[in-house]
Amino acid sequence: MRTLFASESCKETQLNSINPQSWLQVERGKLSKFAQQSPSSIESLIKVPEPPILPHYKPVDYVEVLAQIHEELESCPPEERSNLYLLQYQVFKGLGEAKLMRRSLRSAWLKASTVYEKIVFGAWLKYGKQGEDIISDLLSSCGKCQEFGAIDIASEFPVSKVPSFKCTLDDTGCPRIVSFRIGDKNIACDRLKIAGLSAPFHAMLNGSFTEALCDDINLSENNISPSGMMVINKFSTTGSLNEVPPDLLLEILVFANRFCCESLKDACDRKLASFVTSTEDAVELLEYALEENSPVLAASCLQVFLHELPNSLNDPLVVELLSSLSQQQRSIMVGPASFFLYSLLTEVAMNSDPGSDLSVLFSKLSADCAGDRRQKIIALHKLGCVRFLRKEYDEAEKLFESALREGHVYSVVGLARLYHINGHKQLSYENISSVISSYTPLGWMYQERSLYCEGEKRLGDLEKATELDPTLTYPYMYRAASLMRKPDVQAALGEINRVLGFKLALECLELRFCFYLALEDYKSAICDVQAILTLCPDYRMFDGRVAASQLRILVREHVENWTTADCWLQLYDRWSLVDDIGSLSVIYQMLDSDAAKGVLYFRQSLLLLRLNCPEAAMRSLQLARQHASNEPERLVYEGWILYDTGHCEEGLKKAEESIKLQRSFEAFFLKAYALADSSQDSSCSSTVISLLEEALKCQSDRLRKGQALNNLGSVYVDCGNLDAAADCYINALKIRHTRAHQGLARVHFLRNDKNAAYAEMTKLVEKARNNASAYEKRSEYCDRELTKADLEMVTRLDPLRAYPYRYRAAVLMDNREEKEAIAELSKAIAFKADLHLFHLRAAFHEHIGDVIGALRDCRAALSVDPNHQEMLELRSRVNAQEP
Numbered sequence: 009m010r011t012l013f014a015s016e017s018c019k020e021t022q023l024n025s026i027n028p029q030s031w032l033q034v035e036r037g038k039l040s041k042f043a044q045q046s047p048s049s050i051e052s053l054i055k056v057p058e059p060p061i062l063p064h065y066k067p068v069d070y071v072e073v074l075a076q077i078h079e080e081l082e083s084c085p086p087e088e089r090s091n092l093y094l095l096q097y098q099v100f101k102g103l104g105e106a107k108l109m110r111r112s113l114r115s116a117w118l119k120a121s122t123v124y125e126k127i128v129f130g131a132w133l134k135y136g137k138q139g140e141d142i143i144s145d146l147l148s149s150c151g152k153c154q155e156f157g158a159i160d161i162a163s164e165f166p167v168s169k170v171p172s173f174k175c176t177l178d179d180t181g182c183p184r185i186v187s188f189r190i191g192d193k194n195i196a197c198d199r200l201k202i203a204g205l206s207a208p209f210h211a212m213l214n215g216s217f218t219e220a221l222c223d224d225i226n227l228s229e230n231n232i233s234p235s236g237m238m239v240i241n242k243f244s245t246t247g248s249l250n251e252v253p254p255d256l257l258l259e260i261l262v263f264a265n266r267f268c269c270e271s272l273k274d275a276c277d278r279k280l281a282s283f284v285t286s287t288e289d290a291v292e293l294l295e296y297a298l299e300e301n302s303p304v305l306a307a308s309c310l311q312v313f314l315h316e317l318p319n320s321l322n323d324p325l326v327v328e329l330l331s332s333l334s335q336q337q338r339s340i341m342v343g344p345a346s347f348f349l350y351s352l353l354t355e356v357a358m359n360s361d362p363g364s365d366l367s368v369l370f371s372k373l374s375a376d377c378a379g380d381r382r383q384k385i386i387a388l389h390k391l392g393c394v395r396f397l398r399k400e401y402d403e404a405e406k407l408f409e410s411a412l413r414e415g416h417v418y419s420v421v422g423l424a425r426l427y428h429i430n431g432h433k434q435l436s437y438e439n440i441s442s443v444i445s446s447y448t449p450l451g452w453m454y455q456e457r458s459l460y461c462e463g464e465k466r467l468g469d470l471e472k473a474t475e476l477d478p479t480l481t482y483p484y485m486y487r488a489a490s491l492m493r494k495p496d497v498q499a500a501l502g503e504i505n506r507v508l509g510f511k512l513a514l515e516c517l518e519l520r521f522c523f524y525l526a527l528e529d530y531k532s533a534i535c536d537v538q539a540i541l542t543l544c545p546d547y548r549m550f551d552g553r554v555a556a557s558q559l560r561i562l563v564r565e566h567v568e569n570w571t572t573a574d575c576w577l578q579l580y581d582r583w584s585l586v587d588d589i590g591s592l593s594v595i596y597q598m599l600d601s602d603a604a605k606g607v608l609y610f611r612q613s614l615l616l617l618r619l620n621c622p623e624a625a626m627r628s629l630q631l632a633r634q635h636a637s638n639e640p641e642r643l644v645y646e647g648w649i650l651y652d653t654g655h656c657e658e659g660l661k662k663a664e665e666s667i668k669l670q671r672s673f674e675a676f677f678l679k680a681y682a683l684a685d686s687s688q689d690s691s692c693s694s695t696v697i698s699l700l701e702e703a704l705k706c707q708s709d710r711l712r713k714g715q716a717l718n719n720l721g722s723v724y725v726d727c728g729n730l731d732a733a734a735d736c737y738i739n740a741l742k743i744r745h746t747r748a749h750q751g752l753a754r755v756h757f758l759r760n761d762k763n764a765a766y767a768e769m770t771k772l773v774e775k776a777r778n779n780a781s782a783y784e785k786r787s788e789y790c791d792r793e794l795t796k797a798d799l800e801m802v803t804r805l806d807p808l809r810a811y812p813y814r815y816r817a818a819v820l821m822d823n824r825e826e827k828e829a830i831a832e833l834s835k836a837i838a839f840k841a842d843l844h845l846f847h848l849r850a851a852f853h854e855h856i857g858d859v860i861g862a863l864r865d866c867r868a869a870l871s872v873d874p875n876h877q878e879m880l881e882l883r884s885r886v887n888a889q890e891p
Contacts, residue, residue: 054522056489057515057551058459059482061425063358063393064102065095065386066418068447071837071846073099075867087344089119090129091383094348096871098386103841104479106622108872110136115874123164123307124343130159131314132352138318142630143653146646150658158315161307162278186213188227193234201244205269232263240264240272249275254283258296265300273302281308287316291325298337306341310349318356321366331369338377347383350374354390363397385416392422401426417443421456428460436460450838451477458483477839478807481513492523509778510806512589512619514540518549521559530566537563538596539589542612543624572601583711584744586776588619605635610645610674611711617652626652640670647678656686676703677716684723693727714745721751730755746775750785757789765789780806787812792819810842817848826856843872847879854886862886 067073077096081089093116100108113136117129137143186199203213227237236259239252249257257276264273280297281304284290290309297306313320313330320326330353338346350373357366371394375387392407408422420443424436437460444453451473458469467490470483484507491500504520507513517536524533537560540547547556570578575598582590595612599605609632616625629649636642647662663679666672680699683692700720704713721736734755740748753768769786776782780802787798796819799812813836820829833849836842846869853862866883869876 054489054492054519054526056482056485056519059455059480061393061396061421062102062418063362063390065098065382065389065416066102066452067099068417068450070099070103070841071868072864074841074871075864078867078871086119087121090116090121090125090345090348091380093119094351095382095386100841103839105841108841122343122345123159123161124310124345125348126159126164127161127307127311127314128342128345128348128352131311131317132355134315135317135352135356142633143649143655146650146662147655147658150650150655150661152655152658158311161311162281162304165278165304167274185223187224188237189224190227190232190234190237194224195234195237195241197237197241198245202241205240205244205272206267208267209269230263230266231259233259236260236263240269243272243275247271247275249279252279254280254293261296261300261302273300274304277302277304281305284308284312287312287320287323287326291323291329294329294341298333298340301340303340303343310341314349314352317352318360321353321356321360327366327369331373346377347374347379347387350377351386354387358390358394362394367394368398381414385411385414388414389416389419389422392419396422396425401429417447418452421452424456424460433460449476451475451480455480455482458486476835479511479839481507481511481516485516485519488519488523492526497523497527505778506804508589510780510808512539512543512621514544514547517543521549525563528566530563534560534563534567535590535593538593542592542596542616542628543621570597572598572603575601580711580744584746584775586746586779588615591615592619604637606632606637606641606645608632609635610648613648622652638670640666640672640675643669644672644674644678647675647682651678651682651685656682660686671702671706673703673706673708673712673716676700676706677712680719693723696723697727710743711745714740714743714748717743718745718748718751721748721755725751725754725758730758746772749775750782753785753789762789778805780809784809784811787815807836808840810836810840810845814844814848817852821852821855826852841868841872843869843876843879846872847876847882850879850882850886854882854889859886859889 074096077092077099081092084092093112097109097112097116100112110133113129113132117126117133120126120129184199185196186202187194187196199213203210232240233256236256239249239256239260240263243249249260252260257280261273261276261280263269264276277297280293280302284293284305290312293305294309296302297309313326330349333341342349350370353370354367354374357364357370361367368391371387371391375384375391378384378387388407388411392404392411395401395404395407404422405426408419408426411419412423420439424439427433427436427439437457440453440457440460444457447453449472454469454473454476458466458473461469467487470486473480474483484503488500488503491497491503500523501520504516504523508516508520517540521533521536521540524530524536537556540549540556541560545557548554549556549559575594579591579594579598582588582594592612592615595608595615599608609628613625613628613632616622616628626649629645629652633642633645633649636645643662643666647659647666649659650656650662651659660679660682663675663682666675667679676699680696680703683699684696697720700716700723703716704720708716717736717740721733721740724730724733724736734752737748737752737755741752749768749772753765753772756762756764756768766786766789769782769789772782773779773786783798783805784802787795787802790798795815799815802809802812813832817829817832820826820832830849830852833845833852837845837849846865850862850865850869853859853865863883863886866879866886869879870883873879
């Protein structure tokens with residue numbers, strides 16, 4: 009999705025055009041050396057596509073929207089909660105907050121008031137975990153099920169009870185029998201029992217109709233077979249259907265519908281639903297369900313379709329069924345949850361191909377089913393983005409205008425691009441300028457306006473965009489490319505490294521790779537392309553024209569081959585320098601050798617977690633499991649998979665199983681981690697210590713032993729055993745585990761030697777160059793001026809870290825500069841939904857008597873964490889002050 013909506017007509021001017029023939033040769037592997045091209049030809053690869061039009065809900069004041077949602081959640085009826093949680097999900101999606109998105113979806117699922125909402129949101133959660141089916145299998149092996157699996161739909165619907173009758177006897181003392189003739193067969197039935205199935209039967213058999221006086225009634229023209237009538241007769245007596253094949257059930261269902269036999273129809277509906285086990289079954293049975301108004305069967309078919317996403321959308325019959333429903337049919341299949349259903353299907357389709365016919369189809373249905381204004385905004389803007397991508401500009405313009413009229417200011421980006429495409433660049437500039445002057449300016453506004461001006465004016469807007477939202481990658485990339493053209497190589501690399509220091513964006517790695525190609529620095533280029541392939545094995549570069557794997561092959565011809573020993577030395581060097589991207593690259597190269605791949609993939613997963621790439625980390629962990637050399641090793645990787653997905657107790661079980669088979673470093677290490685997380689008892693520290701000590705007795709390499717020593721030191725510190733902790737950290741440093749400086753600094757500080765702590769952290773700052781964490785930790789061990797300088801550096805290196813903003817705001821508040829303090833927090837809140845920032849700003853608002861502002865921040869914070877005790881207490885206190 010990173011360049012989904014990049015327009016071809018509004019791109020930055022390139023140095024030179026790329027020779028298509030040259031790229032064709034590259035793709036076919038015929039171009040063996042980049043050095044054969046001229047420097048200017050290489051420079052032509054350095055280009056920056058314009059920022060995408062994001063198909064997300066992006067309110068100008070997301071804090072206000074989150075606060076409104078939370079306020080509504082507290083007072084709305086239960087049936088409205090899922091819709092509010094979905095809206096919350098859309099806000100967090102626009103902010104790029106993946107964990108909060110998932111939590112909102114889970115809340116929507118938990119608070120679902122109908123079976124239809126449970127089906128849709130359960131499938132949405134499952135789709136979000138696609139590729140992680142292994143987790144369900146592992147949980148099953150531990151005797152636990154993944155909570156949002158398929159539900160028993162029949163149990164969610166109320167049962168139609170079979171009415172009971174007193175049997176009336178005739179003059180002979182026997183029940184009055186009626187015989188139904190079907191073809192040449194006669195089926196003897198209890199008249200009163202059959203009459204009790206429905207009002208029509210009751211009227212026919214006991215009323216004023218001729219049949220009431222007959223003992224023999226012809227049913228041959230009613231499309232029921234003798235075997236079907238025998239089942240109906242039995243049901244009239246027992247109230248249940250047993251061992252009836254699907255074809256016969258369908259026949260009985262149609263009959264029950266015709267004669268209004270509600271209890272019989274309900275029984276058929278439920279029985280047929282139990283036969284829906286595959287997409288093929290669902291396709292075959294859904295049409296019957298809709299035609300015969302069978303909600304249990306219809307919902308069961310829908311559940312199968314949704315739980316097979318995204319694969320089920322490759323079946324044209326499924327797509328046809330889901331997209332061609334009338335309003336009444338949608339009501340049967342998905343009840344009042346149509347907007348939720350088509351929102352999910354739109355997301356799946358756009359993730360696969362945002363410009364596809366499916367994306368149009370489902371986003372249009374989503375817009376058609378939108379109920380309130382906010383649903384319309386989301387659907388209209390998304391459909392506008394799809395139309396824009398397909399170059400259906402007239403339709404896109406109408407949709408963006410509609411979304412803008414409904415209040416979605418971000419849709420002006422789509423309109424500005426369209427005006428520019430139509431040759432009205434000045435109008436684009438004026439429209440964005442109007443937005444900037446009308447609302448609190450945001451980074452995306454200046455970024456967008458920069459596309460419609462040149463020179464210093466453009467650079468000024470991009471600087472402002474970075475100031476307001478340092479997470480936007482386009483400004484860094486544009487500035488870096490501009491500096492490379494001057495040429496100012498070091499400044500260009502410095503600019504692109506700024507963003508890569510806190511955001512491992514593939515497009516930024518690709519641009520830096522191009523810089524290194526232009527400089528013929530192939531060692532650095534191979535490092536970046538291998539990092540890219542680690543993050544995304546199928547990544548294609550240069551507007552998707554060349555596979556990154558092919559470029560790696562070509563560049564590798566210019567790089568000296570490393571032996572296995574060389575690779576380990578390189579890995580130790582990069583690890584000790586806290587060079588995580590470099591370490592990723594070395595491990596990728598080692599995977600080409602015959603080395604034990606399970607261990608390497610596991611190391612790769614650890615690095616990816618440290619780099620905040622959880623999806624790639626999980627993929628590597630699954631590969632580690634696949635390549636495990638033995639059963640105990642496989643169990644360890646399974647344990648880490650469970651632990652990393654929040655299943656600590658199950659991860660602990662896997663560790664114990666592994667230890668029973670074979671004592672190993674990783675098994676003890678995992679058990680220590682899982683025990684520390686799953687136990688609420690502080691006395692478990694001694695057990696964790698013994699486990700880490702056992703791990704250190706087992707065979708392992710220095711990288712992992714350094715980490716174990718570092719962790720052991722942390723546990724000793726928590727227990728107050730500073731001497732043992734210091735020994736652990738010193739031993740870790742002896743084997744080049746650089747991060748142990750941080751632990752040793754903490755020991756010095758706890759021994760009341762603040763200067764030694766500062767000196768220790770300075771060593772880490774010097775070794776791990778440009779490491780925001782090192783500066784942030786060092787700031788705790790110095791006076792205010794040095795602290796301020798270190799925290800300014802932290803913000804430059806990683807603007808996503810919340811602590812520096814909070815510290816600076818607290819200092820300003822101490823100096824009674826209340827407005828400036830609140831502004832400091834607001835600066836970060838504009839691009840980061842952080843609980844602690846909200847909490848502090850709410851407290852500041854309360855302090856200056858701004859009850860409305862305090863309450864708004866409390867509610868927004870509780871949208872981020874509904875159970876945060878301090879926020880709940882603050883909200884309660886502020887509520888009491890509200891007029």
